[in-house]
Amino acid sequence: MSNKRIALLAILTGATVLGRIVMAPVPNVQPVTVILIFLSIYMGLTDALIVNALVIFISNMYLGFGPWTFYQILSYSIIIFLSFFLSKIKKFKNSMLLQTIFAVFCGILYGFVISIFTATMFSKTSNFFVYYLNGLYFDIMHGVGNAVLYVLLIPPLKVALRKYKKF
Numbered sequence: 199m200s201n202k203r204i205a206l207l208a209i210l211t212g213a214t215v216l217g218r219i220v221m222a223p224v225p226n227v228q229p230v231t232v233i234l235i236f237l238s239i240y241m242g243l244t245d246a247l248i249v250n251a252l253v254i255f256i257s258n259m260y261l262g263f264g265p266w267t268f269y270q271i272l273s274y275s276i277i278i279f280l281s282f283f284l285s286k287i288k289k290f291k292n293s294m295l296l297q298t299i300f301a302v303f304c305g306i307l308y309g310f311v312i313s314i315f316t317a318t319m320f321s322k323t324s325n326f327f328v329y330y331l332n333g334l335y336f337d338i339m340h341g342v343g344n345a346v347l348y349v350l351l352i353p354p355l356k357v358a359l360r361k362y363k364k365f
Contacts, residue, residue: 206362207245210237211252218257226336227343229351230254231304234274236355238281239291246278269315276311277304294352301344309337 210233217229230253237246254270284290284300310330317329 202362202365203245207249207252211249211256214249214253215257218253219260222261224343226305226309226340227347229347230274231277231308231340231344232301232347232351233355234278235281235297235301235304235348236352238278239285239297240356240359243278243282246282247275250274250278265319266312266316269312272315273308273311277308280304280307294349297352298345298348301348302341305339305341305344306334306337309333309340 214229214233217233221228234246234250234253237249251271254267254274258264258267258270281300281304290296290300313326313330313333317326320329
């Protein structure tokens with residue numbers, strides 16, 4: 199991996215960590231999902247997985263560490279793999295609308311996947327669906343936040359990536 203690429207990943211990691219911490223007061227609205235989808239589609243699987251682990255690990259040093267840290271990394275990894283495989287479809291890769299809809303879906307998917315991992319640890323009820331439905335409002339907020347952030351962040355990130363590739 200070149201120094202140039204390491205620097206780019208470090209900048210994206212730092213910006214994502216900062217965005218996650220700054221937006222922490224707004225429940226489930228943060229740039230992590232959006233930037234990981236972007237990386238998966240436009241830079242590749244490895245880069246997205248590296249940034250994923252670094253962002254969650256570093257931001258959780260500030261926001262709070264626990265067993266959920268591993269579950270967050272794992273849940274985002276599933277989104278990364280889905281994004282990467284969808285990026286192989288030309289129509290998806292070239293459509294901001296499809297990617298934005300996918301980002302909304304990923305907010306809900308993330309909540310579902312992490313609920314699978316955390317329900318047994320944190321739930322006072324033995325019924326997974328009661329636990330999941332209890333947090334569905336926050337997952338919907340995550341999805342809506344993803345849509346807004348995707349529309350705002352992806353165009354400038356695409357421009358920056360084009361300049362990076364020319365440099």
